[in-house]
Amino acid sequence: MDYVSLTKTNRLYWLGRYCERVLSTTQYMMYWYDSMIDGAAIDYKDYCEKMGIPADYESPEAFIQEYIFDKENAFSLRHAAEEMLANGMVLRETISSKTLAYIQMAVNALELGKNDSAPGVELQWVVDDVMAFRGSCDDFIEEEFVRNIIKTGISIERLSLYLRLGYNLENVAKEMKKMLNRLHKSGLQTNAMSLGRIYLYGNENQLNISDEDLLKAVENLVVL
Amino acid sequence: MERLLNHKSQINNQMARYGVKFGIYKDGEFLERLFPFDPIPRKITAPDYEKLEKGLIQRVTALNAFLNDIYNNKKILVDKIIPEEFIYRSPGYLSACENFSPEKKIHSHISGIDLVLGKDGKWYILEDNLRIPSGASYPLIARSLCRKCSPDTFRNNEVVDNRNYGQLLKETFDNVNKGGINVIYTPGRFNAAYFEHSFLAEKSGAVLAEFDDLFVENNTLYYKSSKGPVRVGAIYRRISDEFLDPLTFRSDSLIGIPGIMMAYRAGNVAILNAPGNGVADDKGIYYFVPKMIRYYLDEEPILDNAPTYLPFYKEDLNYTLENFDKLVIKDVAEAGGYGVVFARELTKARKEEFIEKIKKEPRRFIAQEVIDFEDLPIVEGSETVDRKADLRAFVLAGRKTKLWPSGLTRFSRNPDSFVVNSSQGGGFKDTWIMSH
Numbered sequence: 001m002d003y004v005s006l007t008k009t010n011r012l013y014w015l016g017r018y019c020e021r022v023l024s025t026t027q028y029m030m031y032w033y034d035s036m037i038d039g040a041a042i043d044y045k046d047y048c049e050k051m052g053i054p055a056d057y058e059s060p061e062a063f064i065q066e067y068i069f070d071k072e073n074a075f076s077l078r079h080a081a082e083e084m085l086a087n088g089m090v091l092r093e094t095i096s097s098k099t100l101a102y103i104q105m106a107v108n109a110l111e112l113g114k115n116d117s118a119p120g121v122e123l124q125w126v127v128d129d130v131m132a133f134r135g136s137c138d139d140f141i142e143e144e145f146v147r148n149i150i151k152t153g154i155s156i157e158r159l160s161l162y163l164r165l166g167y168n169l170e171n172v173a174k175e176m177k178k179m180l181n182r183l184h185k186s187g188l189q190t191n192a193m194s195l196g197r198i199y200l201y202g203n204e205n206q207l208n209i210s211d212e213d214l215l216k217a218v219e220n221l222v223v224l
Numbered sequence: 225m226e227r228l229l230n231h232k233s234q235i236n237n238q239m240a241r242y243g244v245k246f247g248i249y250k251d252g253e254f255l256e257r258l259f260p261f262d263p264i265p266r267k268i269t270a271p272d273y274e275k276l277e278k279g280l281i282q283r284v285t286a287l288n289a290f291l292n293d294i295y296n297n298k299k300i301l302v303d304k305i306i307p308e309e310f311i312y313r314s315p316g317y318l319s320a321c322e323n324f325s326p327e328k329k330i331h332s333h334i335s336g337i338d339l340v341l342g343k344d345g346k347w348y349i350l351e352d353n354l355r356i357p358s359g360a361s362y363p364l365i366a367r368s369l370c371r372k373c374s375p376d377t378f379r380n381n382e383v384v385d386n387r388n389y390g391q392l393l394k395e396t397f398d399n400v401n402k403g404g405i406n407v408i409y410t411p412g413r414f415n416a417a418y419f420e421h422s423f424l425a426e427k428s429g430a431v432l433a434e435f436d437d438l439f440v441e442n443n444t445l446y447y448k449s450s451k452g453p454v455r456v457g458a459i460y461r462r463i464s465d466e467f468l469d470p471l472t473f474r475s476d477s478l479i480g481i482p483g484i485m486m487a488y489r490a491g492n493v494a495i496l497n498a499p500g501n502g503v504a505d506d507k508g509i510y511y512f513v514p515k516m517i518r519y520y521l522d523e524e525p526i527l528d529n530a531p532t533y534l535p536f537y538k539e540d541l542n543y544t545l546e547n548f549d550k551l552v553i554k555d556v557a558e559a560g561g562y563g564v565v566f567a568r569e570l571t572k573a574r575k576e577e578f579i580e581k582i583k584k585e586p587r588r589f590i591a592q593e594v595i596d597f598e599d600l601p602i603v604e605g606s607e608t609v610d611r612k613a614d615l616r617a618f619v620l621a622g623r624k625t626k627l628w629p630s631g632l633t634r635f636s637r638n639p640d641s642f643v644v645n646s647s648q649g650g651g652f653k654d655t656w657i658m659s660h
Contacts, residue, residue: 003405003449005437089243090413092422093432097242097365104243187450 002094002143009149010224011087012094013188016153018084022106023130024161025077029068030123036060050164051075068123069114078114081107081126096140102133148186155179156218163215172214176202183221194221228263231373232603235263238369244362247416254414260651261366262602266613266633273384273657276339276347276617277627279527282517284335284619287352287504289520291331294503295321305519306512309536313587314509315557316355316502318465320472324489327400331498334396334460335619336360339527340597348530348595350614352510354501356462359632360618361420363654364389364427367630370654382659386630389618390427396622397430397458400494404457406430407447409438411463411479421462430460440483443490458494459484465499507556507590508534531593535586544591545579551591552642553578564643566594594642600653602635611635612642615655631655 032042044063048055053075057063071078088103106129113122141147155178162172176198194217239261247256293300294311301308311317336357338350367386371378397406408430410421425432437448446453467477472485487493511532514525533540548567555563582589599610613635618628633653634644644650
């Protein structure tokens with residue numbers, strides 16, 4: 001029996017969220033980095049606006065470099081990776097050293113990629129390590145509710161990103177169903193109003209609600 | 225051995241993978257660093273280990289007897305083996321621990337004893353650490369990573385397995401558990417030894433808890449599980465006595481557990497190591513440990529202290545002043561390699577100032593002969609160079625008192641330094657106990 005305190009519950013949830021943030025952002029940035037090789041313009045200002053973060057970068061190239069690798073930038077991918085590691089480190093005995101090692105390796109890969117002329121190789125390692133981390137969570141975390149707290153965090157973050165970046169609503173509804181299933185098994189406390197809205201949207205598709213309100217419902221769903 | 229050296233970079237990559245780090249505070253900022261690891265192990269032969277084992281178990285047994293005596297009958301004071309001055313003026317002595325014996329009279333469950341091997345081939349005890357000695361996790365993880373990187377090394381060398389530390393720690397917990405779960409209590413992520421706290425929790429199967437995770441009700445300690453309170457039977461606290469309970473010790477402690485001392489004294493929870501142990505690992509008390517062994521066990525000490533003088537005694541003060549330049553002076557209130565002064569290195573003015581300090585506060589200092597202790601080879605770049613190294617041995621007092629067949633070998637990275645502490649830039653090695 002794994003005893004999980006409220007503090008740990010909080011960390012497990014945020015571990016899941018940062019894990020997804022790192023994965024999705026890395027994949028997004030790899031796509032943009034590749035586009036820029038052929039001189040394609042990237043609309044990073046629009047991206048920053050949708051994400052609700054400052055867009056004060058000197059150029060698209062500076063955005064790519066700083067947004068991916070700058071540890072001091074509180075909105076960067078690197079910062080999210082450090083937060084993922086910080087949450088993981090304090091859960092070592094719950095998630096195991098071998099599972100934690102994958103997050104450490106993802107952070108190490110980002111550090112290596114910082115000065116690499118071909119950072120895509122290291123970014124691919126970040127993706128691989130985060131995916132391996134997820135697999136390791138599934139395999140080595142004994143308690144189902146613990147796994148589901150992490151997975152709920154992952155789903156919530158994914159939904160948040162989908163809604164911010166204007167993803168296809170069909171995908172949003174699918175992810176909501178998945179998230180509700182995980183949430184149910186996690187034992188996490190929820191905000192009844194948010195849950196009602198998400199349930200109606202995800203399961204019944206009966207709700208007329210703006211993306212903005214739906215995002216609020218997602219962000220306020222879990223009460224920690 | 226050569227095989228292990230060839231795998232140095234692989235081993236270091238593995239260390240980075242597992243985040244084998246320690247933290248230091250520099251200019252008020254918390255920095256986390258990989259703990260420099262040297263792949264050449266310290267080897268201890270079986271006969272040497274056997275002597276160490278007997279000597280260290282003897283020492284810890286006497287120290288436990290001393291702690292139990294000093295907080296209860298005080299026979300050793302009545303019999304004038306140790307002057308009262310050294311007890312009641314010690315910052316480690318806690319009146320809150322008076323008239324109480326912990327479960328099975330074990331005060332020091334996990335003891336870290338620092339030794340050096342003199343060039344005369346003898347082991348000397350330098351220091352006893354009976355409060356919260358750190359370091360076991362490093363050789364523990366290093367061994368498993370070295371085995372992974374260079375299995376042939378371990379096929380061809382008969383090294384005693386050290387990977388049972390988690391089990392030993394669990395047995396130590398279980399031996400005194402008062403009914404409930406085992407907890408390792410950490411001050412948190414920004415503690416220098418956080419890696420160790422979390423790693424040992426994983427290896428011993430204990431729950432890692434922080435200050436907000438525990439509370440005391442009806443003199444019973446509970447863990448705040450998301451499924452409701454769970455009783456704690458034994459807690460290995462990794463914070464200093466002074467911060468442990470704001471209701472008993474420092475009232476401004478934000479990382480303590482209010483009421484834990486009441487739960488402890490009510491016999492409802494075991495605290496590892498027991499509060500108040502600082503009175504026995506005070507550098508001033510160190511001088512008296514051989515006397516304790518004779519007094520409590522009626523045995524001759526198997527292992528020697530480094531020759532030590534107490535300026536508190538007139539004769540020793542005279543010796544210290546006459547031989548000042550060849551001695552190392554230690555401030556008894558300091559730890560972690562701080563407050564250690566090699567007299568020969570002082571300027572004339574500093575020397576005079578220091579001598580005045582010793583005369584004024586003789587209880588505050590001890591003087592020791594500088595032991596010319598062994599150098600061990602370490603890899604530096606493409607070369608192998610010799611550096612000073614000590615050994616921290618871990619003695620666990622469970623149902624039986626046992627020496628862990630390994631230890632943390634720390635070395636100085638500075639060729640001119642005898643100071644090996646990680647907080648002073650030192651590195652570490654694995655310690656191999658050979659099976660013959």
